[in-house]
Amino acid sequence: MKSDRESLFSARNMKLLTNPLNDENPITVQVLGICSALAITVKLEPSIVMAISVMAVLSIANVVISLLRKMIPPRIRIIVQLVVIASLVILVDQILKAFAYEVSKQLSVFVGLIITNCIIMGRLEAFAMGNRPWPAFLDGVGNAAGYGLILVIVGFFRELLGSGEVFGYPVLEKIGLYRIGYEDNGLMILPPMALIIVGVIIWVQRAKNTKLIEEN
């Protein structure tokens, strides 16, 4: 058996993990997976559960597809990828219903819609089909973390400004903002504000990371 001379946490492998957090962020740079980022980020808790669910699905799917990559007939590879994703998503949905019922009610159809999350299909087709399992696993974790990072930032601001809470804890009430006439911004709860927050994140990110700015 050919040994893998590269160490498990070599610089090249670590880049798979860290690149999607910033330079190749699936949401803010590739603009994938936006629909779920709008829908489930009203509060922090579902955002985190969604991020973990996507991480589980994406990393496992990446490994499975990578292991099978030499056996999968190219003509039906998209179908195979979809079957792998769909079964993992159904598993995640079932597990959430059994162990995190409240959260699974909040996420409702969006767990099922992980199947259609473009990030997952994109990583399977672009990375897992051509790489060994370990890098594929890191790529899956990295991309899901990049996705989750944005979800958590958006969820934090929407919950704080929309309901005045963080993780359901009434922060703004405790520090007494309401007594001086502050009111929650109801618009924050609606999907358009998620889009605007994502836009602000993209703006801040590009201001800091100038190599992302396209020339034209």
Next chain:
Amino acid sequence: MKKFSNFYIFSFASIMVIVVAAVLSVAALILQPLQERNVAIEKMRNILSSIHVESTAADAQEKYNRYIVETFVINSEGEKLEGFDAFTIDMRVEMRKPLEERHLPVFVGMKDDGRKIIVPLHGKGLWGPIYGYLAMEQDRKTIYGVNFGHDKETPGLGAEISESWFQEPFAGKTIFDETGRFTSIEVERGGAEPGDPHAVDAISGGTITSKGLEAMLYDCLLSYESYFKKEGN
């Protein structure tokens, strides 16, 4: 690129489908009891909430046993039916049947100030089903409390039916007028008249959900009308 024969592709697809089916069926079978338990606990919490008993997933069972002292099933004439379990009856199925064939569950809650008659509700909102429980005072005319839930009403609009500001005004309203005629509760667009005993405010921007809720109250409570009148007098 490596060539794959049709036979290989066909076998690969078949084996894949069989493996996936096996894995998912096993997972579903293993997790089913836990999931059913969660659904039952949520139902208990909703029933308790209609008589103003707050509970968590952990203490729902214990509080349900403490506060819900009796359950039984009646028909639309208000006669008790034997051999049915009120807790497992699905109101969604019952409401599709003709009035005379419905099996109607009744839960009796016991609070410090008397027995409360709790009945389940099921109807249509804008995007999907809405449901809930309504608790009547001992006089069987006055509402003691309500609990509404929904699957996919619009957040901030129709979804407000599950918020306390919408549910609280129901308490103290009556579903029969002075002559004993069934009036149900109107969900009034633009706001109910202050002091109107048969109406509450609708949700601005949630008119269709509000109207759906009004229809749900009318249809479901109508099934229980004879029962309320029978033992009420």
